[in-house]
Amino acid sequence: MRIFLAGATGAVGKPLVRQLIARGHDVTATTRSAAKAEALRQLGVTAVIIDGLDGAAVGEAVARAEPDAIIHQMTGVSGKPDFKNFDRWFAPTNALRTVGTDNLLAAARAVGVKRFVAQSYTGWNNIREGGPAKSEDDPLDTSPPKALTETLAAIQHLERSVTDAPLDGIVLRYGNFYGPGASEELVRMVQGRMMPILGGGTGIWSWIHVDDAAAAAVVALERGSPGLYNIVDDQPAAVSEWLPYLAEVVGAKPPLRLPVWLGRLVVGEMLVRWMTEARGASNAKAKRELSLELAWPTWRDGFRHGLVGQEPVASPQFRAVA
Template sequence: MRVFVAGGTGALGRRLVRQLVAHGHEVTATTRSAGKAGELAALGARPVVVDGLDGLGVGRAVAEAQPDAIVHQMTALAGVADLRHFDRWFATTNELRTTGTRHLLAAAQASGVEKVVAQSYTGWTNIRTGGPVKTEDDPLDPHPAKAQRESMAAVQFLERAVTGAPLTGIVLRYGNFYGPGASESMVELVRARRLPIIGRGTGVWSFIHLDDAATATVAAVERGTAGVYNVVDDDPAPVAEWLPHLAEAVGAKPPLRLPVWLARAAAGEVVVGWMTEGRGASNDRAKSELDWRPAWTSWRDGFRHGLTDVAEARP
């Protein structure tokens, strides 16, 4: 199969390109930086330098590749996380989820592409009422924090556009990534005791190792049908459970605890909501319909053995 990966040099994109090539697919992968083209070639892909917000460039690249499937993995997060000003931090990623998605779908339809698989997210986006674990049929949060409204709108746009397109549109809602290239900043915060448990730490998170996110994406490309799939491990857990475990796994002191009122003043509504009201996600649909299983079934083992290069470390 000919596969076009838009965003091939990110932490997930590189793993995805490698796995697609290993599965025998002919891969064309994009990067915005000419300096990273060599990385893609070394992985076995044909590199294309193009900005995902350049509609003409995207259309030309897809037309030349003539792919059977397009995978949308374009994001643009860099620098220090700014959760207090979440939408400002996510501004370019939000544009890639809206304008970039439009360009890819237009290119797909113009070139007769049969399938588009797009990256979405499950975590703070989930409705914060009801049970602790959500399925794909549960609604997204109708009342996100003020600082996340634009980001929520971008996620909703991408999901509607991809699943509503006249092709096989697949949305993968990845959980919180960890693994080399994804979790270093969180580990630094834990070691510095700057990631506290807020209140009782009742917010539930779902995690997914980057390698498992890549295998799920390959499964979606090869045999997925239209729809939305949560791509998470088997073990959604509250912050009060996973955060101390992470601290122990990386040799850090136990996390501090902050009352909600103090955390709200210090860090803002986004952090407080995520750490106290978050909801996890079920992976039952992905297991059933994509015939996929995460190799790291729980963050419990993943945090101990999967935060660095894990080729030989997996139990």
């Protein structure tokens, strides 16, 4: 297929480009950087330098590419995490999830694209009640901390816009990323003991390696049915379980432990809730309907062998849907 990949140089975009080329697709890939555009061309794609918030530029680029499908992987996260002011930190990504999504959907309608795959998220935005792993049918959090209201609204806008559009709209709700290009800041924080366990560390997190996240986008592109899919590994885990393990893997001292009241003062309500009340996600639907096989089925193996600075040790496996 002819693919228009918006956001090709991020943590997921880079392995996704490699996998699309390996599958024989003709890829037009976007970036905002001239230097990154040249690196993309060397991988064998047609590189386009555009801002996803520029509707006219997006429309022209999509029209020139004449794609069969569009993949939306645009994000704008940069700098140190700011959990106290999360909406402000995530503002560039929120704009890409709202205005950027609208621009791509408008371009898709204009040229008659029928398949649209978009990146979303599952984690802190899950409802904080009931069992540890939420399905795609479970509601999202109805009362997020104030610092997350704009970010949650942006996620909801993307998901609603893509699934309601008159095309084959597929939304991939990725868990927390790790792997080359996604783990470096996390590792730095853990090694510096800047990521404490708050309270009992009872919040449940779901993880996904960036190579598996990219593989899920390829599978969804090639054979996915419209709808929402949680793209996470097989083992949702409490913070009290995965964070000490990660510290051990990267040669750090055990994480500090802080009571909830002190955590609110130091890092804010958002991270306190995430570390104490969060719910993970189930990948049952993605495995059942996409037949996705994970190269890193558990964060334990992934943290130890696929965390940073390594090329994938195994190519994702693709099987026909039964």
